[in-house]
Amino acid sequence: MRIRGACLALALALGACAPAVRAHPPSSAPAVEAWMADRLYLGRTIPGGGTVSDSAWTAFLAEVVTPRFPDGLTVLRGEGQWRDPAGVIVRESSFVLEIYHADAAAVDAALEEIAAEYKRRFRQKSVMRVRTPAQVEFHD
Numbered sequence: 001m002r003i004r005g006a007c008l009a010l011a012l013a014l015g016a017c018a019p020a021v022r023a024h025p026p027s028s029a030p031a032v033e034a035w036m037a038d039r040l041y042l043g044r045t046i047p048g049g050g051t052v053s054d055s056a057w058t059a060f061l062a063e064v065v066t067p068r069f070p071d072g073l074t075v076l077r078g079e080g081q082w083r084d085p086a087g088v089i090v091r092e093s094s095f096v097l098e099i100y101h102a103d104a105a106a107v108d109a110a111l112e113e114i115a116a117e118y119k120r121r122f123r124q125k126s127v128m129r130v131r132t133p134a135q136v137e138f139h140d
Contacts, residue, residue, distance in 0.1 A: 037134040038111055040097040040127055042118050043078065052122050057095060062106040064117050065097065068110040074098040100136055 044052040052060075065073065076096040084090050097114070101107045115127040 032137045035134045037132050038099050038105045040131045042095040048078045105114045
């Protein structure tokens, strides 16, 4: 009985030292790709009066954004706020343009062109850009 108990204890101890078995994803699992995620926050209030209309936005999207990113993008509508230099809280509707892409200098240039044209066309003081790494996978 002692031998059987010792063998069992040895087997359990050796089993604890064995490497964990990891399940491998099926070969049909989507590949995860390292991309970048960029968001441009584009305010709708035009200094001096008025707002960027839906039709003006649609034209901007067709003329400026889509030719630079024909493979895809997402547009969200947002409501934001910030404190101006006088300490007043300013609220503003915005468009949020979200683009996922491989990291490349050409993409940076295209995003800068979009921001510059939006500022020019709609007399904006600034466009905020947020950039983060992203892991992307497509489930077909």
